[in-house]
Amino acid sequence: MRTVTVVGASLSGLYAARELRSQGFDGRLVIVGDEPHRPYDRPPLSKDFLTGRASEDHLALTDDEETTELDAEWLLGKRARGLDARGRTVLLDDGRTVSTDGVVIATGASARRLPGPRLTGVHTLRTLDDARALRDELGGGPRQVVVIGGGFIGAETASSCAALGHAVTVVEAAPLPLVPHLGAEMAAVCAALHRRGEVDLVTGTGVAGLRGTAAVTGVALSDGRVLPADTVIVGIGATPNTAWLAGSTLALHDGVLCDDGCVTALPQVVAVGDVARVGGTRAEHWTSATEQPRVAVANLLAGRTLQTVGLLPYFWSDQYGARIQFAGRRQDGDTVRIAEGELADGAPAEGGFLALYERDGRTTAVLSVDRPRPFMRARRELVRGGSRPQPAAL
Structure with missing residues (x-):
């Protein structure tokens, strides 16, 4: 490949650009973004930025040094309007076209x-x-x-x-x-x-x-x-930004349909982040946006699916001074056991708690409120195979 175009100057788009360079791609790299801003971190928008504890400088995901090292063409404030049937040309809303050998779709989602x-x-x-x-x-x-x-x-x-x-x-x-x-x-x-x-x-x-x-x-x-x-x-959810792909040969259904390796129906086109439905699931979480690009880029450069995404779902949220963390795959019918801490009148007691979701003697998921260290240990146990964390491990 001589040219790769990342459509979406988002978190996942930036991570895809980084992976392209770190995995040896030294050709022309084009990054298209519909916002005029360089990539920034979204989670603080509803928290520290909104309350004034963080400035816009704290949101930036890149600095001048990294921008130089990426050696990319940044087309910011430009919206992608179309992708040709073979995935070799990206059409922009100002009438320009970008001829490309590979495409990373990272256009994210829009608030409903x-x-x-x-x-x-x-x-x-x-x-x-x-x-x-x-x-x-x-x-x-x-x-x-x-x-x-x-x-x-x-x-x-x-x-x-x-x-x-x-x-x-x-x-x-x-x-x-x-x-x-x-x-x-x-x-x-x-x-x-x-x-x-x-x-x-x-x-x-x-x-x-x-x-x-x-x-x-x-x-x-x-x-x-x-x-x-x-x-x-x-705050009623988000809709994946796929309208610009209408008329292409890509399959679209609540996102861009991909296999387990983020590869679309066209091997020269991959999708990552909130817009990607990978292996039947579309995950709007920070960890998916940062971890999918490694696999997607490896498969893009190989021209076929060699690696697959095997992420354990994980998300966190900061609310009312509490840190909520969750990892795993909960299903209806799982039992919940408080492994550490306690509840007070149906609410987290001081010091928080750690809860394990269990099914057939195995831990399927873990939830923590203000128990970050025990949570990370339990999460590692889930990653290692889903066996029940023993008290010593907790």
Whole structure:
């Protein structure tokens, strides 16, 4: 290959560029990004950046030295508009084309929005520009904030808003937030963190619409209630950015369909990160975005699938001063055992806890609240084969 184009100046796109160079590719490297910013770290957007504890400089994932070493052509503020049927040409929205021998698709995902007119005061939190706008608004004095969606982004943003002194309500359509990830028992425990942060949690009801003309004034719930709101943050998930691939020969279904090695139907095209459905699963987690590129690039340079991704699912979240960590593959029917620490009135007690999900005598997953060292040991046991960690190992 003489030219490889990375479409997406994202975390996974940057890691793919790094892998290309470290694995010996010395040809032309083009990085296309629809945002005008160099790659930056997204997790702090809902936490330290929103609360003012971190500046934009702390978000940067590259510096001038690495930029020089990568020796890449950066086409920032340029959106990919198409990929030809053979995957050899990337068409940009300004009419230019990039001829290429290989393509890494790393276009990520976009925040879902509520239907209806755009109102001032309604935000999503996915990009640096999103976070800038929300931070500026929250800095204007106390506000009534409604967060729609109790997932990780919603919970972290609610936590940050509460820390800034705003009155916050979280609306979650499911009976409990995070049930698909944690199961009902542990989801209830983590939901109690909202109470700790003095945030109201409304569950089991959806959103019927927003109130207001030019600016939002309230959130109408499907049960008939209306929550007053000066600021609304919509955290109802994300949609993979695949529209630009319509008309190509790639298979698309809630992401770019890949085999277990991140390789698409075209061997010269691989996909990584939030946009990639690898082996039937699309994982919107930091670890997937940083670990998939190594395998994807190796297969791209080889022209066929030689390596596969064998990651143990892992994610973390910082909420209300607590660090939640989870690893493994939980299934309905798993039993949960508190291996360390304890609960107090259904909430994490001081010092947190470590919980093991078990099935047929084996540990399938591990959850920790403020127990990072025991969690990492238990996670290593899962990686080594999924056997139950013994008390000495914990």
